[in-house]
Amino acid sequence: xxxxxxxxxxxxxxxxxxxxxxxxxxxxxxxxxxxxxxxxxxxxxxxxxxxxxxxxxxxxxxxxxxxxxxxxxxxxxxxxxxxxxxxxxxxxxxxxxxxxxxxxxxxxxxxxxxxxxxxxxxxxxxxxxxxxxxxxxxxxxxxxxxxxxxxxxxxxxxxxxxxxxxxxxxxxxxxxxxxxxxxxxxxxxxxxxxxxxxxxxxxxxxxxxxxxxxxxxx
Numbered sequence: 001x002x003x004x005x006x007x008x009x010x011x012x013x014x015x016x017x018x019x020x021x022x023x024x025x026x027x028x029x030x031x032x033x034x035x036x037x038x039x040x041x042x043x044x045x046x047x048x049x050x051x052x053x054x055x056x057x058x059x060x061x062x063x064x065x066x067x068x069x070x071x072x073x074x075x076x077x078x079x080x081x082x083x084x085x086x087x088x089x090x091x092x093x094x095x096x097x098x099x100x101x102x103x104x105x106x107x108x109x110x111x112x113x114x115x116x117x118x119x120x121x122x123x124x125x126x127x128x129x130x131x132x133x134x135x136x137x138x139x140x141x142x143x144x145x146x147x148x149x150x151x152x153x154x155x156x157x158x159x160x161x162x163x164x165x166x167x168x169x170x171x172x173x174x175x176x177x178x179x180x181x182x183x184x185x186x187x188x189x190x191x192x193x194x195x196x197x198x199x200x201x202x203x204x205x206x207x208x209x210x211x212x213x214x215x216x217x218x
Contacts, residue, residue, distance in 0.1 A: 001126050003034055003161070005119035007154050008112040010042060011070060014054040022046050035160070038153035045150050061151070067143045072136045073109040075169060090114075093129075097121065111137070115158075131163040138166020 006025055009018065022043060029036045036043070045054065061068055069075065073087065090108040094101060094117055106113060114133065118126040130137075141155025159166065 001119055001121075001123055001161075002028065003032060003119075003157075004115045004126060004130075007158065008115035008119065010039065010154055011112045011115070011151065013058055014046065014051060016051060019046055019051060019054075035157070038157040038160075040153070041150040042153060061144075061149060068140060068149070070111040070140070071107055071109050072111055072114065072133060072140075075136050075139050093117075111140075127161060127163060130158065130161055134159065134162040134164060134166045135169060137162075139169045141166075 006028060009021070009025065012018065026036070026043060029039070062070055066074065087108050091101065094108065097117070097120070099117065099120070101108060101113065108114075118129055121129065137155055137158055141152055141159065144152035144155060
């Protein structure tokens with residue numbers, strides 16, 4: 001479903017390519033007849049704000065505020081040992097469909113990457129996978145809405161495609177990076193790929209024809 005790719009792009013770190021792609025994104029949303037009201041504040045800021053301001057706000061929100069982390073399993077497992085197996089299982093799901101993760105420093109539960117994967121799945125499967133993750137997606141969205149973030153609308157729109165409403169998360173996760181670093185840290189060459197080969201370059205801008213964006217490749 002193309003909408004998931006668009007939302008994936010919008011959740012990524014703002015680069016000039018994304019700013020330049022905003023008119024195309026708006027055009028595609030209109031053609032898909034998506035209720036883009038959820039996205040108006042974000043699209044407005046992307047059109048009007050300076051790139052450096054957008055980048056600073058993004059980092060302050062997603063990279064320095066763990067309540068809003070885009071790594072889904074952090075909100076469920078933190079960095080507890082069980083997260084390691086969950087990451088392996090999700091990676092296996094990507095591989096089962098013939099895709100590899102080519103972003104050298106990203107974990108499989110990164111939401112933009114997950115949404116990109118949904119965009120290449122059959123519609124029924126994409127909706128099922130989204131529904132399976134909707135509790136944590138709803139949790140992040142609620143946190144963003146509490147601080148009136150422009151990104152909250154992305155999560156509200158995702159909820160519209162789920163087969164069920166999100167249920168609140170109950171148990172706060174354990175914070176311990178050791179397990180993730182042990183499983184997914186630098187290899188002996190000193191680089192940090194998650195999966196190889198079949199790498200593709202990250203392309204933050206929307207490109208429907210090339211099918212490139214955040215690090216999935218066949």
